[in-house]
Amino acid sequence: LQASEAGLLDLHAPVNAYLPWFEVKSPYPPITVHHLLTHSSGLPRGTDFSPDPRGEVFALREQEVGFAPGEHFWYSDAGYKTLGLVLQAVTGKSYADLVREKILEPLEMNNTFAVTASAQRPRMAVGYRDLYDDRPTHSCHPLVPAAWVETDSGDGCIVSSGEDMAKYARMLLNGGRGPRGWLLSEASWQKLFHPLIEDEGEMYGYGIYLFDDEDGNRVAGHGGDVPGYEAYLWLDLENGLGTVVLSSQPYPPRASFLALEFFRAAALGLDPPDNPPLPDFTHISSPDDYAGEYHSEEGLLKLEAENHHLMLVYGDDRIALEERSLDSFFTNHPDWDRYPLRIGRSADGRVIEVCYGPQWFAGSAYQGPTQFAAPPEWAAYTGHYRAHNPWATNFRVIIRKGQLILCEPSGDEEILVPLSDGCFRIGEEDYIPERLTFDQVVNGQALRAERSGCPYYRFFTP
Known part of the structure; x- marks a missing residue:
């Protein structure tokens, strides 16, 4: 601007x-x-x-x-x-020099650098990540130091402190004015905080998310992460308040919104919000909905309700499932922790099936087909793929119920929609630009999968 x-x-x-x-x-x-x-x-x-x-x-x-x-x-x-x-x-200047001259120096952000480089590393907190990078995270997984990444690109390379980021937030709340004068005109400032595109619930200005919170306050800001670090800046535009949260470990985004809610209550003399209770992810509101036996060619999967818990019966073990999202559960057992257990329902809301990665188990209420055909060439594409890329290290590709599916380490899944020979769209919406292309097929296995330009290679792990 x-x-x-x-x-x-x-x-x-x-x-x-x-x-x-x-x-x-x-x-x-x-x-x-x-x-x-x-x-x-x-x-x-x-x-x-x-x-x-x-x-x-x-x-x-x-x-x-x-x-x-x-x-x-x-x-x-x-x-x-x-x-x-x-x-x-x-x-004619580097991005780092521009940010320093046009933003950092006018705002007196003296402990901020417009590039993430080894020269700053001795001053930085150590960044951490979950022990495993190929499966959903769990509280029992220890944290380990994250890979170090140097970057100078415009999508995120700033190294800063909470105090300095508060100076930046203050400038935004003051309409673009800093201690040495205006950084932006009013017209340019409006482009930051006016919805310039609205699509499927998203409102976005120039580089800023916009939304109305539960109390009707217009909130603006952004979050982001690099390996080992996360940052959030949220502004209450109506009350002129802002919060910054910087973290050197995986961090729940909801906590950054809570910080703004507590700050608003303190600044305006309101009753503070209730402290959120420590979550018990094993507490399931309606475990009886899921209890039952589910069958597949691989065998039997049995779920039992126990008070407000849902138990996976596995040999002599009874494992309490942890709810991650609606009808999605994590199983803290080495034989069941690569993918979430996903629940499928009928049109009238009854639980009829359970999926675990490529495995599909049908319940007694399931009335659909039990055999699913997939193109035979897809068998070459299934497997675990890795890249020496600390930002996005790996993914798996499976076939389930006749569909080719990309499985993220987080547990998220995307249907792979065939477009041409060996090329697939990642996601069902026809406007999605993400692509996955397989090649280097040897002995019936694709050795490489290119994901929107980044090559990944078949790995030996399941």
Whole structure:
């Protein structure tokens, strides 16, 4: 926005007006700077496979956009990497120098660096991650130091402190004014906090999420993470309040919203919100809904209700399931912890099936087909794939009920929709730009899977 005010760029000009080498596969009108700022370009999220942002942005020429620019909201780190390169092109300065000169120095953010580099590492807290990177996390898993990552890209490279980030939040709450004067005009400030795109419940300005909380307060801000670190900044625009949460370990986002709620109560003299109780994920509100026997070709899966707990009966063990989301449960047992147990229901709401990764178990109320055909060539694609990429290390591909499915380490799943020979869309919505392509088939197994530009390779682990 500062570059736009200075006449260095037009927010509605095509990106390749400033980066002539920027290309994408697209039948639609050109992507503009505005589309990148609002995550409405149709570009994929990005996988951080290249240490230099130019490598990932250059590789976009091999990717197809998912939709016409401006039609949908689809968060794209690759888009913000591109914005950083646009700024460098129009100013002739590095992204780090621009952030330092235009933001950090005017706001007197003296303990903030616009690049994550080894020179800052001695001053930084050690970042941590869960012990396992290939399965859903659990409280019994110890934390271990995360991989160290250096970065200078426009999608996230700032190293800061809570005090300095409070200075940045104060500038935003003051309409773009810092201790040395205005950083933004009122018109530019409005572009940050006015919904410029609304799509499927998401409201977004230029680089800022917007939503109304339970009490009707308009909240603006953003969160983000790099390996080992997480950060959240939330602003209560109506009451002029803000909170910053910086963490060096995996952190529940809800806690950052609670920080704002407690601060609002203290600042306005309101009763503080109730302290949330420590969660008991094994407490299931209606365990009887799930209890029963479920059968498959692999054998029997038995669930039993016990007070407000749901137990998996496995040999001589009775394992309390932990609810992670609606009809999704984690099993803290080494034979059952790679995937969540997923519950399927009938149209009238009855539980009829349970899935665990590629395994499918039908209950007594299930009345559908029990045999499912999948193209025989898909068998070559199933397996565990890894990359030496600390941001997104691995995923699994399975076949279940005739569908090819990508399984994230978190437990999330996405249907793989076939588009062409060996290429699939990651997700069922036809506008999604993410792609997965398999190749290097040897002895009936694909050795490589390219995920939106990042190569992953078959691994020996199940």
